[in-house]
Amino acid sequence: MLLALALLTAGCAGSKLPPPDMSAARSAIAEADQSGASEAAPLVLRNARQKFEQAERAAENEDYEAARFLADQAQVDAELAEAKARSATAMAAVEELRESIRVLREEINRSRPSSGGQ
Amino acid sequence: MHRLAQPLTLFLCLLIAGCGGPPRANPALTDAREAYTTAANDAKIVSNAPVALQEAEEALRRAVSVWEEKEGADKVNHYAYIAHQRVRIAEEKANQRAAEKEIETVRNERQAVVLEARAAEAEAAERRAAAERMRAEAARAEAEAALARANELAAQVNELEAELTKRGLVLTLGDVLFDTGQATLKPGAERTTEALVTFLIENPERNVMIEGFTDSVGSEEMNLGLSQRRADAVRTSLIEQGIAGTRIRTQGYGEAYPVADNGTPAGRQQNRRVEIVISDVDGTIPARTP
Missing domain, CATH: 3.30.1330.60 (OmpA-like domain)
Structure with missing residues (x-):
C-alpha cells in the first residue's frame, strides 16, 4: 500500500521523459514552406513556427512533456499548412485552364461571322 | 486490514482525480468528434482522401481514450486538437485530389477547344482568301474594262x-x-x-x-x-x-x-x-x- 502511494506521488511530481525528437516537426515546417504555404496558409504556418519555438524553449527548461505536446502540434499545423498550399495550387491550375478555355471561346466567336439566332 | 481498506481506497480515489463517475464533457473533444463525423459522411473526402481520414480517426480514438482515462483536461485538449487538425488535413487533401482529377478533365476539354479554335481560324482565313480573290477578280475585270474603253477611244480618235x-x-x-x-x-x-x-x-x-x-x-x-x-x-x-x-x-x-x-x-x-x-x-x- 505504501509502495503504491509512493509510486503514485512520484508519478504526479514530474515526468522523467527523455527530451523530444524535434526533427519531424522541423522537416514538416520546411516542407510546408517549400510547398508555398507562406502564401497559401500564412497564419497556420506561423502558428506552426511559434509552437516549434515554444517547444524548443520548453525543452531547454527541461519541461519535456510540454515540449512534446508543442512539437506534435507544430508538426500537425505544418502538415495542415502544406495541405492547404497544395490544394490551393491544384485549384489555381484548374482555374487557369478554365480561363484559357474562356479566352479561346471568345476568339472562336470573334472569328466566326455572327449568326442570327443565338 | 479490512477496516482500513475502504477509507484508504476512498483516499486513493480522491488522489486519482474523478475515478468515481464518467469523465466530464470536453468541448475540444466534442468539436473534434463532430468534425470527424461530418468528414466521414462526406463522400468527396471518403473517396479522395481515405488515408488521411483514417489518420484522423486514429487521432480521434487516441484523444477519446485519453479522455476516458481522465488524464487531465490539458492532455485531452492537446490530443483533441491534433485530431481536429488531422480532420482538416483530410479535407484539404480531398480538395487537392478532386482538383487534380478535374485538371485532367479540363485539360482534355481545353484541347478540344484549341482544335475548334484552329478550325474556326482556318475557316476565317479561307473566307478572307475568298474575299481577296473576289476583290482581285473585280480589279482585273475593271482593268479589262478600262483597257477596252481606252481601245475604243483610240479607235474613235482614229476615225476622227x-x-x-x-x-x-x-x-x-x-x-x-x-x-x-x-x-x-x-x-x-x-x-x-x-x-x-x-x-x-x-x-x-x-x-x-x-x-x-x-x-x-x-x-x-x-x-x-x-x-x-x-x-x-x-x-x-x-x-x-x-x-x-x-x-x-x-x-x-x-x-x-x-x-x-x-x-x-x-x-x-x-x-x-x-x-x-x-x-x-x-x-x-x-x-x-x-
Whole structure:
C-alpha cells in the first residue's frame, strides 16, 4: 500500500521523459514552406513556427512533456499548412485552364461571322 | 486490514482525480468528434482522401481514450486538437485530389477547344482568301474594262482623223468645204463632221472649240468677220446634228496663225481653214499661245 502511494506521488511530481525528437516537426515546417504555404496558409504556418519555438524553449527548461505536446502540434499545423498550399495550387491550375478555355471561346466567336439566332 | 481498506481506497480515489463517475464533457473533444463525423459522411473526402481520414480517426480514438482515462483536461485538449487538425488535413487533401482529377478533365476539354479554335481560324482565313480573290477578280475585270474603253477611244480618235497637238485633238476642215469666200457649208461638210458628232455623242464629257482662219488676202477686219462666221457655221451644223450648243465655243482669228506661206495659192488655201479643237476628258481646252 505504501509502495503504491509512493509510486503514485512520484508519478504526479514530474515526468522523467527523455527530451523530444524535434526533427519531424522541423522537416514538416520546411516542407510546408517549400510547398508555398507562406502564401497559401500564412497564419497556420506561423502558428506552426511559434509552437516549434515554444517547444524548443520548453525543452531547454527541461519541461519535456510540454515540449512534446508543442512539437506534435507544430508538426500537425505544418502538415495542415502544406495541405492547404497544395490544394490551393491544384485549384489555381484548374482555374487557369478554365480561363484559357474562356479566352479561346471568345476568339472562336470573334472569328466566326455572327449568326442570327443565338 | 479490512477496516482500513475502504477509507484508504476512498483516499486513493480522491488522489486519482474523478475515478468515481464518467469523465466530464470536453468541448475540444466534442468539436473534434463532430468534425470527424461530418468528414466521414462526406463522400468527396471518403473517396479522395481515405488515408488521411483514417489518420484522423486514429487521432480521434487516441484523444477519446485519453479522455476516458481522465488524464487531465490539458492532455485531452492537446490530443483533441491534433485530431481536429488531422480532420482538416483530410479535407484539404480531398480538395487537392478532386482538383487534380478535374485538371485532367479540363485539360482534355481545353484541347478540344484549341482544335475548334484552329478550325474556326482556318475557316476565317479561307473566307478572307475568298474575299481577296473576289476583290482581285473585280480589279482585273475593271482593268479589262478600262483597257477596252481606252481601245475604243483610240479607235474613235482614229476615225476622227484628227491630229494630236499640245492643245489636244484637232480636226481641220479645209477651205473646200465652204462656198468660196462665204461662210456657208457645202452639203458634203456634214459627212466630214459625222465622225466628230459620233465621237462627241459617245464621249459626252468632251467639248469643242471651233476656230476659224483665213489667208492674208483682203482686210484684217473682213477676214476676222469671215473666219468667225465660218466657225459659227460649223457650230450650227454640229447643233443640227444633235450636239448641245453649250459644248461648242467659236472664235475667229482672221489672218492670224497661218500654217502655210500666204505667198502661194496652195499656201493660201491651206491657211483658209477651220480648226476644231477637242477638249480632254474634263472638258477644258488650253488657250492658244501666240
